[in-house]
Amino acid sequence: MVGVIFAQRHSIARQFFPGLRTGRVRVAHSKDLRLARLFGWYPSLLWLCALLCVALYFSFLHDAVERIAYLYAVVPGGLDQQPWYKCGHLEPGKQTTVIPDAVLRDFSSPTEYKIEIVCWVEQTGATESSRQYKYQVRLPSEGSVQAILSGAPSSSIPYEFPMALFFSWFVCMRVSGVRIDWAQGLSSRRAGTF
Amino acid sequence: MTGLRDYLQGELGLSDADLIIRAPIASQKEKYDLAHAPGLYGIVEYSPDAPNLIPNLLGPFCANHERDIFPLAVDGASGKVTAWKHIKKEANKIEETICPIQVQLTVGELDRTFRESAEVVTARGYAKSLHPPLPDDTKA
Numbered sequence: 001m002v003g004v005i006f007a008q009r010h011s012i013a014r015q016f017f018p019g020l021r022t023g024r025v026r027v028a029h030s031k032d033l034r035l036a037r038l039f040g041w042y043p044s045l046l047w048l049c050a051l052l053c054v055a056l057y058f059s060f061l062h063d064a065v066e067r068i069a070y071l072y073a074v075v076p077g078g079l080d081q082q083p084w085y086k087c088g089h090l091e092p093g094k095q096t097t098v099i100p101d102a103v104l105r106d107f108s109s110p111t112e113y114k115i116e117i118v119c120w121v122e123q124t125g126a127t128e129s130s131r132q133y134k135y136q137v138r139l140p141s142e143g144s145v146q147a148i149l150s151g152a153p154s155s156s157i158p159y160e161f162p163m164a165l166f167f168s169w170f171v172c173m174r175v176s177g178v179r180i181d182w183a184q185g186l187s188s189r190r191a192g193t194f
Numbered sequence: 195m196t197g198l199r200d201y202l203q204g205e206l207g208l209s210d211a212d213l214i215i216r217a218p219i220a221s222q223k224e225k226y227d228l229a230h231a232p233g234l235y236g237i238v239e240y241s242p243d244a245p246n247l248i249p250n251l252l253g254p255f256c257a258n259h260e261r262d263i264f265p266l267a268v269d270g271a272s273g274k275v276t277a278w279k280h281i282k283k284e285a286n287k288i289e290e291t292i293c294p295i296q297v298q299l300t301v302g303e304l305d306r307t308f309r310e311s312a313e314v315v316t317a318r319g320y321a322k323s324l325h326p327p328l329p330d331d332t333k334a
Binding site for chain 2 (some may be wrong): 002006009013016017018019020022023024026027028029030031032036043083136
């Protein structure tokens with residue numbers, strides 16, 4: 001990313017400092033000056049976008065942790081007693097279901113975490129496809145979150161694509177917004193100013 | 195990008211004082227009439243003090259409607275445009291209106307007179323300039 005920006009430095013320079021120097025003043029066309037004023041805000045825009053990407057990344061990360069807890073939680077009994085099955089077969093209009101005794105385990109952690117799952121159905125239209133199954137997981141401690149983060153199988157991580165997308169966007173925008181010290185050093189070294 | 199800006203500023207030899215006290219000034223815009231094309235004009239943006247700044251041309255425009263003109267009908271024998279139109283683009287709609295201007299030129303002749311008329315204006319401006327360009331005027 002830094003290399004691409006450095007390779008484009010001449011075009012960027014024309015955007016930042018348009019026009020020609022004549023004597024002690026610089027003259028530029030009004031359109032170029034207008035563009036330069038707008039381009040001056042570009043680094044700030046990158047920083048704002050980077051912050052937005054971080055916020056979205058953590059939002060998806062929290063949703064992924066909650067979803068893993070929901071899918072991996074078990075309760076004593078058969079298949080029809082499991083939280084994901086019970087919540088997935090709720091009837092519309094039925095009261096919110098609370099599963100207070102679900103247990104989270106099998107994350108390479110000797111500790112078992114008791115979690116509470118609340119689920120309900122939202123019907124936005126008359127058709128069955130408009131039925132939305134919602135759930136909320138109450139995790140007991142930060143330890144349970146860390147167990148999920150470190151022990152969840154990588155192939156089962158939900159929202160992997162948006163998380164990867166926002167994280168890589170953040171890195172790109174962050175790199176674009178920071179000082180490009182190595183590029184400056186490289187140029188100075190080539191010019192023999194060291 | 196903020197670091198890159200500082201680096202580029204240094205490479206161009208511009209100090210902070212240059213940017214603050216001597217901020218770049220806008221070149222001047224001048225309207226001019228097109229020779230052999232009554233009713234049409236162009237706008238040239240240039241700086242009399244900086245001949246190396248390539249002039250920016252806008253137009254040609256019709257003086258009646260102050261809009262760009264395009265050929266509507268062309269005489270097959272001479273290649274001269276016999277009728278002109280304006281094109282207005284809005285969202286997904288393109289609206290064409292006929293312009294009553296009477297200019298009998300080919301598209302090439304119009305383009306040539308548009309540029310040559312601009313050159314006359316800029317040459318006059320450069321000749322009148324009170325501040326002849328200094329030797330370092332080619333620097334960015």
